[in-house]
Amino acid sequence: MIGCMGGDRVMNSLRWRNLFCCLLKRHTPLLSCETGPGLLLVVVLFAACSPGSDASKGGASQELLSIERLAFVPAGSHSLRQVGIVAQGGDPHGGGGLLVDLFEVTRGQWIASGQPLPSQSWGEWGPEQANLPAVGMNRAEALSFARLEDMRLPTVAEWLWCASGSRGQPHPYGPRGMASAANTLEVGLGRSVAVGTFASGRTPGSLLADLEGNVWEWCLDQPPEGVTLSGGGESELGCALGGSFLETTRALHGEAGILARGLDPRHRAIDLGLRRVCAAGDWLLAHKDEFSDSRHEARVRGVGRRWGRPALELLRGLEVEAQGSRGIRWLRAGAEQ
Template sequence: MGSDSAYYVEESPQHKVYVEAFWIDKTEVTNQQYNECVGAGACAASGCADDERFNDLTQPVVCVSWHDATRYAAWVGGRLPTEAEWEKAARGTDGRQYPWGEEFDSRRANTWEGGALRSTPVGEYSPQGDSPYGAADMAGNVWEWTSSLHKGYPYNADDGREDPDAAGFRVVRGGSFLLNQKAAYCPARRPAGPQARDNSVGFRVGVSALAPE
């Protein structure tokens, strides 16, 4: 996790982290999926629900806060992934820089280099941009909320950063259509206020794997 040749100091040092088995969505949560939660009265409407640049049913839902994302995840029976889980899902176990390998390729991710300048339908860069586990859009498209508070490395799940009730900035991962490859490589991480509702931030859902009986 992390990188010793990081673009930003907050992404270093590189270190090993063990995570229990988990599942994670193949794609970011779409507007169509999120709207079902809104219709059920369990979620607040996206702040971009009326913005035609971002409200196509196949695009990732954006303009949702960390609290909005947490409520949706609970509604579907899951949770937000920790940032360690997110990086594992994006990077695999070999320490690669991008979900598909070591070198950036604008044909594999929706970033500034590609010129879309808005989010694209989830999975549009699949399978060529998929992670080793088959997760799509882990680089670019929209930043993704994680459950984790933004703290320094090394990552330690027991140091309070996974407290859902603690105040502070949460970690977003993955980069977005607004930023270049430096934000889309697997170790990239940024802080975001949990109340923020940004048009370049969405999320996907994770869930702990059940232990065999």
């Protein structure tokens, strides 16, 4: 295991690698750069030191639009026969797909919502912790937070679909575990880190971050009866998936079962957070006015480029249904590029 000094070296290496990655992409709009709030913070700080930047003049950093925090995951299903469960997202026959938080919900997002801090939040959440995952909430509090923006917690089947994809890969980032791809026990940090820090652990296509490690993520339901949970616990009442910084690297599914832990819905923990999902079409129609401001056109097109061709069929249908919504049109145009 990497000790404390080793953990510091790991974090420094990750910071420099992520900064270099973002600098290579500086020709793209800042907020459509494929980073997360954790990595975005590095870029914002870099930009703040540049002559003429808003921050250097005392201005505030640009806020992320809600849609910029979301990934598009196409509908589909895959049978994980070894563990006796079908990973499925959306309606595989009717299209649609899911919108999913790119990152675990952060402490900054929780505070900005006005929701009371989880009653067991392990101290105050200061500005310097804004990009760390929000933790310590029970399932009811997680559900309540998700509903604020017309979202919810994922089902076990949806979470596994987002993480393993159509190929049923055993890790979110590929077929084999990698020591530097997730904040797990082997890395030796002993704490959660800013969401998106482990860029090499992102899921291909959707670019979802931290589905393995960092913090466990609440799910809406329980696995089917008879499915083994490699994280232990009883699943009759609830569960969380994905592992955490206190857990060793394990496959999402395999001989040991699925990477889940059975939990009482009242459970709270320092390594337990949430990620939200929703039906893509319904959410986009309900929230289209939030991303239709002409000042945000380039940023919304950037989201469409990130979602890519898997979202095109849905977006073309929504463009007709939304009767000329500029935001939907910009998303569709971006996805076609």
